[in-house]
Amino acid sequence: MSHRISLGLVGARGHVGAELIKLVVAHPCFELAFVSSRERDGQRLADHEPTYAGGLRYANLDPTAVAGQGVDALVLALPNGMAATFVAALDAARADPVVVDLSADYRFDDGWYYGLPELNRGVADGARRISNPGCYATAMQLALAPLRDALAGPAQCFGVSGYSGAGTGPSDKNDPDKLRDNLMPYALVDHVHEREVTRQLGHVVEFMPHVAPHFRGITLTANMHLERAFDRDEVLARFRDAYADEPLVDVLDAAPWVSRIAGRHGAEVGGFTLSADGRRLVVVSTLDNLLKGAATQALQNLNRAFGLPETMGIDT
Numbered sequence: 001m002s003h004r005i006s007l008g009l010v011g012a013r014g015h016v017g018a019e020l021i022k023l024v025v026a027h028p029c030f031e032l033a034f035v036s037s038r039e040r041d042g043q044r045l046a047d048h049e050p051t052y053a054g055g056l057r058y059a060n061l062d063p064t065a066v067a068g069q070g071v072d073a074l075v076l077a078l079p080n081g082m083a084a085t086f087v088a089a090l091d092a093a094r095a096d097p098v099v100v101d102l103s104a105d106y107r108f109d110d111g112w113y114y115g116l117p118e119l120n121r122g123v124a125d126g127a128r129r130i131s132n133p134g135c136y137a138t139a140m141q142l143a144l145a146p147l148r149d150a151l152a153g154p155a156q157c158f159g160v161s162g163y164s165g166a167g168t169g170p171s172d173k174n175d176p177d178k179l180r181d182n183l184m185p186y187a188l189v190d191h192v193h194e195r196e197v198t199r200q201l202g203h204v205v206e207f208m209p210h211v212a213p214h215f216r217g218i219t220l221t222a223n224m225h226l227e228r229a230f231d232r233d234e235v236l237a238r239f240r241d242a243y244a245d246e247p248l249v250d251v252l253d254a255a256p257w258v259s260r261i262a263g264r265h266g267a268e269v270g271g272f273t274l275s276a277d278g279r280r281l282v283v284v285s286t287l288d289n290l291l292k293g294a295a296t297q298a299l300q301n302l303n304r305a306f307g308l309p310e311t312m313g314i315d316t
């Protein structure tokens with residue numbers, strides 16, 4: 001590609017925004033055109049991100065100003081509920097960058113491509129409005145999808161996230177004092193990712209999230225009731241076949257540990273354990289919520305949208 005692809009990032013101060021900045025700075029084809037933050041307005045990006053050597057400063061850009069930037073790609077890494085005003089401003093300005101929204105705002109909108117490439121690659125090639133899946137939702141789908149057709153009744157998923165999953169806005173879920181020596185259950189029914197996965201898989205999933213004192217990484221333990229008896233070799237073969245060509249999903253024999261996934265781009269799935277009658281299966285998946293659960297997946301989607309190799313700039 002002869003010119004660099006300009007990329008604007010709204011929500012650049014946040015945990016996900018910071019990860020995406022690192023990835024874009026190191027990427028051979030994208031370049032940062034603007035980074036928007038209210039709190040850091042005017043501050044030099046290089047003072048916050050040591051891998052960035054240019055002169056860009058954070059700017060507090062409202063939706064109209066963002067729409068007027070003329071970027072090739074726009075990433076929204078904002079809290080839920082805020083994307084629509086940016087999308088409306090793009091439409092009003094007749095601006096049509098590739099948009100990747102990290103929030104849950106468009107995950108239930110059929111007009112947007114739900115970008116979990118390992119499961120939906122090729123469903124909407126050329127899509128310019130891309131909704132990035134939730135972090136737990138990615139872990140759940142990777143654990144459940146290979147046996148989707150064999151599920152009998154709802155699947156139950158017990159999730160534990162590092163507290164970076166709760167963002168930077170103050171809450172119990174990212175309060176170090178409240179998390180110390182603790183495991184905090186929350187949203188025990190009807191979490192948005194429960195609805196998201198149920199919709200994507202076309203099968204009822206029941207999800208129980210918890211937040212733990214570590215910073216990053218999710219452990220997701222999925223309990224599946226099966227229509228018929230399976231043996232372990234057959235289960236393992238299903239998972240190995242499903243992810244054989246996926247550089248960002250490793251299938252392990254043993255249950256993966258979250259301590260080994262933090263800071264890594266891919267997900268691990270393993271620990272396949274069957275009940276004696278072969279009709280109940282437990283599978284564990286891990287991923288870094290800020291990477292495969294957010295920024296890495298966004299970059300996979302951006303690469304694909306611009307016709308680049310999906311894992312360009314992602315260290316597999």
Ligand SMILES: NC(=O)C1=CN([C@@H]2O[C@H](COP(=O)(O)OP(=O)(O)OC[C@H]3O[C@@H](n4cnc5c(N)ncnc54)[C@H](OP(=O)(O)O)[C@@H]3O)[C@@H](O)[C@H]2O)C=CC1
Pocket residue numbers: 010011012013014015016017036037038039040077078079080082102103104133134135164165166167168169289290293294
């Ligand atoms: N953290 C995670 O593990 C994951 C998060 N996500 C989703 O990604 C998005 C970003 O998450 P995360 O980085 O954790 O969130 P943070 O709370 O860490 O960051 C939020 C960002 O949005 C900006 N912001 C907040 N409020 C406003 C506002 N009213 N107007 C404009 N900008 C605002 C903040 O910057 P400033 O206040 O300086 O403007 C900040 O840059 C969320 O939708 C989240 O659900 C998805 C997958 C995983």
Ligand SMILES: CC(=O)N[C@@H](CCC(=O)OP(=O)(O)O)C(=O)O
Pocket residue numbers: 080102103104133134135136161162163164165166167173192193209210211
């Ligand atoms: C620990 C923690 O609080 N995690 C967040 C998940 C972050 C994420 O992926 O959320 P979105 O679907 O909002 O993008 C939560 O449960 O809301």
